[in-house]
Amino acid sequence: xxxxxxxxxxxxxSEGASLELRCNYSYxxxxxxxxxxxxxxxxxxxxxxxxxxxxLVQGIKGFEAEFKRSQSSFNLRKxxxxxxxxxxxxxxxxxxxxxxxxxxxxxxxxxxx
Amino acid sequence: EAGVVQSPRYKIxxxxxxxAFWCNPISGHNTxxxxxxxxxxxxxxxxxxxxxxxxxxxxxxxxxxxxxRLKGVDSTLKIQPAELGDSAVYLCxxxxxxxxxxxxxxxxPGTRLTVL
Numbered sequence: 040x041x042x043x044x045x046x047x048x049x050x051x052x053s054e055g056a057s058l059e060l061r062c063n064y065s066y067x068x069x070x071x072x073x074x075x076x077x078x079x080x081x082x083x084x085x086x087x088x089x090x091x092x093x094x095l096v097q098g099i100k101g102f103e104a105e106f107k108r109s110q111s112s113f114n115l116r117k118x119x120x121x122x123x124x125x126x127x128x129x130x131x132x133x134x135x136x137x138x139x140x141x142x143x144x145x146x147x148x149x150x151x152x
Numbered sequence: 153e154a155g156v157v158q159s160p161r162y163k164i165x166x167x168x169x170x171x172a173f174w175c176n177p178i179s180g181h182n183t184x185x186x187x188x189x190x191x192x193x194x195x196x197x198x199x200x201x202x203x204x205x206x207x208x209x210x211x212x213x214x215x216x217x218x219x220x221r222l223k224g225v226d227s228t229l230k231i232q233p234a235e236l237g238d239s240a241v242y243l244c245x246x247x248x249x250x251x252x253x254x255x256x257x258x259x260x261p262g263t264r265l266t267v268l
Contacts, residue, residue, distance in 0.1 A: 082262045144192065
């Protein structure tokens with residue numbers, strides 16, 4: 040079955056610390072992978088996406104993610120977190136000739152001053 | 153470029169009342185999606201339009217939910233009658249819909265529905 044797992048429901052980091060959010064997927068075809076961020080009361084904003092090519096992709100706001108096919112993972116990273124990064128982060132998988140995305144349940148990030 | 157526009161942003165209604173949500177996609181985007189997002193969950197697809205045609209409505213509860221995209225641009229999602237369990241955020245997204253291999257969905261701010 041196709042699915043996306045975000046193992047961490049909540050993560051708390053101090054401002055300036057590094058961040059890694061985990062995402063694992065199960066998908067029968069070649070996956071296209073996305074990370075979105077959702078601030079309170081807002082819609083989802085695309086941070087970055089992976090379709091093919093270089094497995095390390097750069098996104099907006101200083102985020103990057105690495106696609107590891109052998110581990111079925113697409114973890115999101117940021118070297119130094121800012122207080123404004125506090126939000127909920129969603130990983131999604133699509134592709135395989137379909138427009139349908141499957142989303143994970145999200146990871147809520149809290150940033151300590 | 154303007155993003156996906158949704159209205160209203162918030163709606164509070166009594167159960168059994170009807171409610172409608174409106175979405176205007178990004179200009180030039182042929183594909184439009186309605187998603188349901190329950191608290192603490194990721195979005196789940198309700199219906200997908202390619203131009204004015206609903207091409208995937210398998211997850212839409214058709215006994216009470218309906219949607220339309222008459223001219224292939226903006227869209228309306230309706231619930232009649234609303235139930236307590238319909239309280240959630242309703243998200244609209246759009247994409248160019250030209251190439252599945254590179255298509256990217258862009259989301260609106262959502263409508264938060266509360267059914268009392």
